[in-house]
Amino acid sequence: MTIGVWGAGLVGRAIVSSFAEHQMAVCVLNRSVDKPIFANGKKVPMRCMSFTANEDEMVSALVGISVLVHCAGSIADDYSQFVQAANRLAAAAVRARVVRVLMVSTVGVYGDAITDACLTAGATIDKAVLPKPSSPYGKSRYAAEIDMRAILEASGIEFSVVRIPMVLSVDMSAQVFKKLRYFLDRGFFPELGAPSASLPCIRLEKLQICIAQLVSSPSKLAPLYQFSESLLWSAVLESYMSKTGRRVHVVPLPGWILLRVFRALRLKYLVFSLQVLMNEATFGDDSVHVLDEVETRESGSLGVSIGSAEIESTLW
Numbered sequence: 025m026t027i028g029v030w031g032a033g034l035v036g037r038a039i040v041s042s043f044a045e046h047q048m049a050v051c052v053l054n055r056s057v058d059k060p061i062f063a064n065g066k067k068v069p070m071r072c073m074s075f076t077a078n079e080d081e082m083v084s085a086l087v088g089i090s091v092l093v094h095c096a097g098s099i100a101d102d103y104s105q106f107v108q109a110a111n112r113l114a115a116a117a118v119r120a121r122v123v124r125v126l127m128v129s130t131v132g133v134y135g136d137a138i139t140d141a142c143l144t145a146g147a148t149i150d151k152a153v154l155p156k157p158s159s160p161y162g163k164s165r166y167a168a169e170i171d172m173r174a175i176l177e178a179s180g181i182e183f184s185v186v187r188i189p190m191v192l193s194v195d196m197s198a199q200v201f202k203k204l205r206y207f208l209d210r211g212f213f214p215e216l217g218a219p220s221a222s223l224p225c226i227r228l229e230k231l232q233i234c235i236a237q238l239v240s241s242p243s244k245l246a247p248l249y250q251f252s253e254s255l256l257w258s259a260v261l262e263s264y265m266s267k268t269g270r271r272v273h274v275v276p277l278p279g280w281i282l283l284r285v286f287r288a289l290r291l292k293y294l295v296f297s298l299q300v301l302m303n304e305a306t307f308g309d310d311s312v313h314v315l316d317e318v319e320t321r322e323s324g325s326l327g328v329s330i331g332s333a334e335i336e337s338t339l340w
Contacts, residue, residue: 027239028053028089028122030073030113031096032061034195035128035231039093040068042232048240053085054096075102075109082116091239092117094172095128103164110168114175124182124245126238129169131189131224131252131307132162140283142305146220150308151187151248173247184238184245189252189307193228200300204260213261213272216279217302222254224307234314249314252307 029040030053043050044063052061055074060067073085075096086092094113097106110127117125134149135158142149157163169185176183190200200223207214234251265272279302286294 025049025090026051026088028071028086028092030054030092030094033095033097034193034228035095035191036093037061038193038228038232039095039235042236043239044068046236046240048236051089075105077109077112079112079116079119082112083119086116086120086122089120089122091124091126092122093126093128093235093239103160106164107167107171111171111175114172117176118179118181122181124239125172125176125184126235126245127169127172127183127185128235129165129185129187130162131187131250132159133157133166133169133187135159135162138305143299143303144218146304146306148306148308151250182245183247185248186235186238187248187250188226188231189224190226191228191231192225192255200297203297205264208261208264208270208272211270211272212275214301215274215276216282216298217257218304219258220256220304221258221302222256222304222306223260223300224252224303224305225255226251226253230311234311237314246310249310250308251311251314252309254306257301 026049027043028051029036029043032040032052032054036052036054040050040052040061041063044066050063051069051071053071053073055072057070057072061070062068071085073082077085092113094110114125131149133155134153136156137153138149141147155162155166157166173183173185230253231251234249238245238249261272261274264270279298283295283298283302286298
């Protein structure tokens with residue numbers, strides 16, 4: 025079995041590394057093959073496949089691939105291009121006789137289904153919630169989920185979507201932490217929500233274990249999985265002070281008043297930032313069930329369980 029991973033970004037490279045470490049045959053599909061990728065001390069085979077590739081070109085890139093993991097993002101996130109490419113990819117997978125396809129999507133598809141009440145009531149957003157994407161990013165991912173499922177399942181190909189929140193890793197470049205670091209370095213922490221406010225996220229190492237398990241599972245996959253963890257903002261503050269030795273003053277701010285003001289002014293980015301810092305909702309997590317299979321399977325399994333290391337250890 026050869027696994028094809030479309031996309032060589034942060035998530036794609038981690039997934040490829042996990043496959044290689046466990047002696048799985050893997051091939052990277054990427055718009056550029058100029059920069060080699062190494063995993064487990066070996067050069068990983070690469071094939072060129074861009075978002076502008078036509079269906080025939082995609083079929084050629086997929087020849088010999090049994091399982092495909094789609095974790096690519098279009099250049100500058102051209103949202104219409106993303107959906108169109110997903111449709112061509114699904115049709116190409118049918119022609120290339122791929123047997124299993126996984127698409128890494130986002131919890132951003134829930135959009136307006138997550139109300140202000142959910143954010144501050146500690147609600148759990150699980151897979152039963154009907155997505156109502158509000159951003160171009162969320163809309164494009166949900167459209168791709170629907171279109172790919174229709175094409176693949178009509179031809180008897182197994183298709184599973186993996187929805188995740190922000191990915192945490194030492195190589196991450198999330199703007200929310202860069203902005204927060206700006207305030208922390210100046211000695212204060214803007215407390216906009218309750219002490220239970222947290223960031224829905226997932227550690228990269230946990231995600232790659234879960235994806236590897238789904239890829240190699242001998243059982244039929246569920247149509248949809250959701251992997252998520254939560255990082256308390258208070259834990260981020262404690263981690264920063266512990267690692268830097270600096271003292272930071274907590275400054276309570278009227279989050280709800282600021283949220284109403286920013287909405288009235290249509291400052292969407294600031295509204296989003298406030299919602300992130302005030303969030304108390306969590307997302308349902310299927311990793312417990314997926315990783316239980318890893319721990320109970322006999323020899324040849326991944327045999328990896330999530331450790332007790334604190335999630336904030338990757339931030340600073």
